Amino acid sequence: MDYFNYTDGQLFAENVPVETIASEFGTPCYVYSRATFERHYKAYDNALGDHPHLVCYAVKANSNIAVLNVLAKLGSGFDIVSIGELERVLAAGGDPSKVVFSGVGKQPHEMRRALEVGVHCFNVESEAELYRLNDVAAKMGLVAPISLRVNPDVDAGTHPYISTGLKENKFGIDIQRAPDVYELAKGLKNLAIKGVDCHIGSQLTEVRPFLDALDRVLVLVDILKDKGIELKHLDLGGGLGVRYNQETPPEPSEYASEIIAKLKGRELTLIMEPGRSIAANAGIMLTRVEFLKCTEHRDFAVIDGAMNDLLRPSLYSAWQDIVPVKPRVTGEKRTYDLVGPVCETGDFLGKDRELILEAGDLLAVRSAGAYGFAMSSNYNSRNRPAEVMVDGDKLHLIRQRESIADQIALEKIIAE
Ligand code: LLP
Numbered sequence: 001m002d003y004f005n006y007t008d009g010q011l012f013a014e015n016v017p018v019e020t021i022a023s024e025f026g027t028p029c030y031v032y033s034r035a036t037f038e039r040h041y042k043a044y045d046n047a048l049g050d051h052p053h054l055v056c057y058a059v060k061a062n063s064n065i066a067v068l069n070v071l072a073k074l075g076s077g078f079d080i081v082s083i084g085e086l087e088r089v090l091a092a093g094g095d096p097s098k099v100v101f102s103g104v105g106k107q108p109h110e111m112r113r114a115l116e117v118g119v120h121c122f123n124v125e126s127e128a129e130l131y132r133l134n135d136v137a138a139k140m141g142l143v144a145p146i147s148l149r150v151n152p153d154v155d156a157g158t159h160p161y162i163s164t165g166l167k168e169n170k171f172g173i174d175i176q177r178a179p180d181v182y183e184l185a186k187g188l189k190n191l192a193i194k195g196v197d198c199h200i201g202s203q204l205t206e207v208r209p210f211l212d213a214l215d216r217v218l219v220l221v222d223i224l225k226d227k228g229i230e231l232k233h234l235d236l237g238g239g240l241g242v243r244y245n246q247e248t249p250p251e252p253s254e255y256a257s258e259i260i261a262k263l264k265g266r267e268l269t270l271i272m273e274p275g276r277s278i279a280a281n282a283g284i285m286l287t288r289v290e291f292l293k294c295t296e297h298r299d300f301a302v303i304d305g306a307m308n309d310l311l312r313p314s315l316y317s318a319w320q321d322i323v324p325v326k327p328r329v330t331g332e333k334r335t336y337d338l339v340g341p342v343c344e345t346g347d348f349l350g351k352d353r354e355l356i357l358e359a360g361d362l363l364a365v366r367s368a369g370a371y372g373f374a375m376s377s378n379y380n381s382r383n384r385p386a387e388v389m390v391d392g393d394k395l396h397l398i399r400q401r402e403s404i405a406d407q408i409a410l411e412k413i414i415a416e
Helices: 018-025 034-048 065-073 083-091 108-117 127-140 178-186 208-226 252-263 276-282 312-316 404-408
Strands: 004-007 010-013 029-033 053-058 077-080 099-101 121-124 144-151 191-197 233-235 269-272 283-294 299-303 322-324 333-339 348-356 362-365 386-391 394-399
Touching: 010 018, 018 029, 018 283, 018 362, 018 386, 018 394, 029 034, 034 053, 034 065, 034 252, 034 269, 034 276, 034 386, 053 276, 065 077, 065 083, 065 386, 065 394, 077 083, 083 099, 083 108, 099 108, 108 127, 121 127, 121 191, 121 233, 127 144, 127 178, 127 191, 144 178, 178 191, 178 208, 191 208, 191 269, 208 233, 208 252, 252 269, 276 283, 312 348, 322 348
Parallel strands: 029 386, 053 077, 053 269, 077 099, 099 121, 121 144, 144 191, 191 233, 233 269, 299 333
Antiparallel strands: 004 010, 029 283, 283 299, 283 362, 322 362, 333 348, 386 394
16 A cells, blocks of 8 residues: 555555646656555565564665665565665664675675675575675784575566576575585684575565475475574565566565464574565656657657656556546547667657547656666766655755766766
């Protein structure tokens, strides 16, 4: 559930008419609902109830510091994949001792900074990374807390680009080899084994693959126990899907209760790294129709939002709902392709959408709070959009629209 609803024929973000936001801040523009972020975070936290747990919001989904701050205030932990994300968490007032550091290519300077601030755990993805981390920690006279990210070889049944738990993916350590790699880690003096981690993919719409992965990881936990390696936590990663179109993903409560049932009788703290299920439906992207271009073959609505602002439709053929902010009751309904001004045929936000449109109409792309702004770029030298957070009847500009000066600030003409 979210707080973007129609009242008296127009779309509201919490208590604010979305049209007001577009007039004040222009389009394209991302609009987030604080109450929705809070509701989604609490859904996880409450579902995990008394079981020892840490919800580590996956920063990559939406890394605006105002978003991170809203979650930090609720006690959220954070899953990061770069030092940039760590600095954002710190700038937002997040607690470093609730941070897990994932990612296949951590650099020594990133490890150093994470050790310096005292992150909860490094999710290590290879033997080479174990050696590197041990080295860095030794030079600092510290001991690095680690989990191994194992690859349980389960099919998450999602888009191949966002499926990560299969043998052929670059992520994690083959679960069959994991006992040996744990032995190796045990022998490295500047590492302390804390847990095990896996993340099998994103936008999963069933609980089954998570449970299959968990079963395999629990077998590993028992093998390690027999070897005298006792784990304190189990990190199941993120991946719970959301409803973009007709999907019916489980609620966090259903997902969490099935997981916790399997952990009964074990003293394992459960860590989760949800990104999309917290952020996606907490945001929309506003865009305005520039022109209607009806041809013999197709009807196009040329909008001011483009693939550089919201890449998911172009990159994954992802479907995002696109709705009029003030639905017209009269006029001709046509089947439009909603295309942006970028010079690529793949620049579209939606295809074959039945809408009644006029030039100048305001549209909202729904479920845009996750992997929306975070994946935006300056392609075609377009300024990245503004981001606004609605809180009840208040509006906060949490990132101003970029300017051309911002875009060229780091560039330099050669002297001669
Ligand atoms: N933990 C790890 C280690 C991850 O790699 C990811 C996402 C998450 C947690 C969060 O997963 P979530 O709960 O959001 O599914 N750009 C793609 C999604 C890429 C996800 C990458 N990893 C998209 O727009 O669909």
